Amino acid sequence: MSIKIGVLGLQGAIREHVWALESTGAEVAIVKKIEHLEGLDGLVIPGGESTTMRRLLDQYGLFEPIKAFAQQHPVFGTCAGLILMAQQIEGQKGPHLALMDINVRRNAFGRQVASFEAELVIEGVADDFMGVFIRAPYILNVGQDVQVLSVYEDKIVAARQGHFLTCAFHPELTNDYRFHHYFYDMVRAYKE
Numbered sequence: 001m002s003i004k005i006g007v008l009g010l011q012g013a014i015r016e017h018v019w020a021l022e023s024t025g026a027e028v029a030i031v032k033k034i035e036h037l038e039g040l041d042g043l044v045i046p047g048g049e050s051t052t053m054r055r056l057l058d059q060y061g062l063f064e065p066i067k068a069f070a071q072q073h074p075v076f077g078t079c080a081g082l083i084l085m086a087q088q089i090e091g092q093k094g095p096h097l098a099l100m101d102i103n104v105r106r107n108a109f110g111r112q113v114a115s116f117e118a119e120l121v122i123e124g125v126a127d128d129f130m131g132v133f134i135r136a137p138y139i140l141n142v143g144q145d146v147q148v149l150s151v152y153e154d155k156i157v158a159a160r161q162g163h164f165l166t167c168a169f170h171p172e173l174t175n176d177y178r179f180h181h182y183f184y185d186m187v188r189a190y191k192e
């Protein structure tokens with residue numbers, strides 16, 4: 001079965017996600033217009049800056065189409081992508097795509113440790129995964145349908161809810177693509 005996965009290509013770490021996904025054997029497409037969603041089996045929403053990305057989603061008319069796409073396809077949001085997927089953003093009036101029952105805190109690790117790397121245990125993925133955190137958010141709490149996949153210093157940094165997957169770090173910035181393979185397997189299983 002051939003699997004085609006898109007990477008939202010408006011802003012942020014796009015190329016690196018394309019390389020990571022290509023390593024899974026999937027066909028990969030960059031999504032900048034509504035018609036690019038056609039024929040995709042899954043979508044990655046990369047890191048970057050969530051408010052900028054939201055503005056661009058509106059500007060390109062992609063906000064509602066991606067929300068609709070997500071009802072029927074797996075989505076993997078990383079870092080800013082996590083913020084876009086959350087149903088609740090601490091201190092913010094409304095959410096963005098509101099796909100996952102999670103409450104997130106933005107820029108959550110503070111100024112001193114704005115960017116850092118940490119070895120993570122990620123359930124079903126790896127017990128030695130190097131997480132690259134860049135002005136990262138974390139998940140404050142999750143709803144009962146959400147499976148926590150990784151906790152770092154008591155903070156939730158990866159989770160799954162049905163066909164939605166998310167993490168607070170940048171799995172595309174190392175050469176370890178096991179998290180992308182996990183998503184590929186999700187997409188494949190969903191399609192079957």
Ligand SMILES: NC(=O)CC[C@H](N)C(=O)O
Nearest residue numbers: 047048049050079080135
């Ligand atoms: N590396 C990232 O994606 C950072 C996310 C960014 N701090 C935001 O709020 O959107």
